């Protein structure tokens with residue numbers, strides 16, 4: 001296992017002229033107890049490993065004295081690559097990037113993931129950020145690291161931003177690749193024992209489709225992945241999840257697809273395949289209520305036999321007016337009731353998300369939402385609600401109206417650290 005091996009090799013501090021075949025990844029902690037390996041980093045690590053680079057992953061959630069560890073590991077590395085979303089992850093990103101720059105001002109620091117993809121310019125303006133990767137990072141990061149190693153100009157690598165003579169330069173966008181063309185994730189880099197110690201559960205994330213055909217006004221997805229839903233074939237899903245859970249002794253897989261149920265035949269085939277394979281793990285998905293309601297009770301029972309135990313669904317509001325403002329006209333209340341009833345009958349937990357304080361929500365709309373939640377809970381015991389306070393994210397359609405809605409938009413990278421739904 002490369003990660004473990006890299007800790008034991010005798011460390012050689014490279015002179016500035018030497019080239020390194022090592023990349024250090026840092027994953028700042030999520031303000032969440034759901035600790036498991038960061039899928040974005042496992043994704044971009046594979047092409048590097050295949051091309052002969054060694055990779056060290058430092059996840060601050062499971063690494064005591066993570067700053068010291070980063071400072072030790074970068075000594076013989078080519079660059080430091082950090083993955084982050086908007087919000088509190090920015091705090092540790094800044095802490096680590098500043099510490100590395102204090103050690104060596106010209107050591108390359110690359111930021112990738114959702115926040116740098118949605119706000120590349122503002123992110124790159126931070127003095128301790130040298131390069132940003134926009135969108136899918138598998139090919140881009142490999143090309144970038146190869147160019148850094150060869151000390152070649154990076155101007156023609158699509159999908160990046162960098163600094164040249166004090167100016168910010170952005171290259172052309174890299175076209176999105178369908179998920180079937182992406183390499184497998186480097187799960188062997190994950191220290192599942194440490195994640196289990198941290199959160200009490202042994203689980204992993206898995207992704208089987210990209211994008212979502214809808215365009216909710218608060219959602220950032222279309223800004224990074226577009227709206228062309230594309231997915232892995234059911235056989236691949238079955239083979240990979242069975243292998244993943246068996247290999248690492250996992251009890252659960254969270255399928256992080258934005259909308260797992262777009263292709264119902266695929267979903268049914270996955271259920272059948274898992275039953276046939278005798279799969280012995282629980283899994284959960286995210287899907288819209290309108291698509292969940294299209295599944296029959298038999299379909300849901302089949303998926304349950306295949307291990308599906310929870311469907312997370314974005315109900316978001318109990319007010320017609322707010323749903324309209326959210327551009328969620330594809331969902332009606334009937335589908336929510338249907339979905340709750342059928343999921344429970346099949347033994348699957350329906351989990352519904354609610355967003356309070358969306359622009360336009362007054363006392364009346366809030367009351368409608370609370371009444372709706374109470375009604376669902378009374379009628380469908382076992383249905384659960386997760387509530388959030390609306391947080392505007394860069395790149396979402398509603399942010400285009402930020403000024404009109406009185407949303408305070410941070411003017412610097414660090415300003416976004418406080419953006420967190422409370």
Ligand code: B12
Pocket residue numbers: 029030031032034035036037038039040041043044081082083084085086087088089110111112113114115117118133135136137138141205207219220221256257258388393394420421
């Ligand atoms: C899993 C997940 C979580 C998990 C994370 C667990 C973990 N250990 O990683 C948990 C539950 C903790 C979580 C929490 C939250 N999340 Co979340 N989450 C996701 C989800 C569903 C999947 C992420 C994922 O792994 N995808 C699969 C990987 C392979 O794709 P990827 O991350 O896009 O990575 C690719 C590129 O981005 C890039 N890349 C990624 N990292 C790097 C690094 C480098 C160096 C490079 C070069 C490239 C690169 O290359 C990768 C491969 O192509 C996404 C939605 C989504 N579709 O991705 C939301 C998402 C990331 N979450 C989001 C949000 C808003 C939150 C919360 C605020 C929600 C809340 N209500 O609390 C919190 C924030 C927590 C915090 N502290 O900041 C937003 C982020 C929006 C933004 N502007 O950043 C997303 C996009 C959902 C959405 N559509 O709004 N989340």
Ligand code: SF4
Pocket residue numbers: 212213214215216219220221258259288314
């Ligand atoms: S259904 Fe979910 S993933 Fe799709 S656009 Fe709406 S919030 Fe985003």
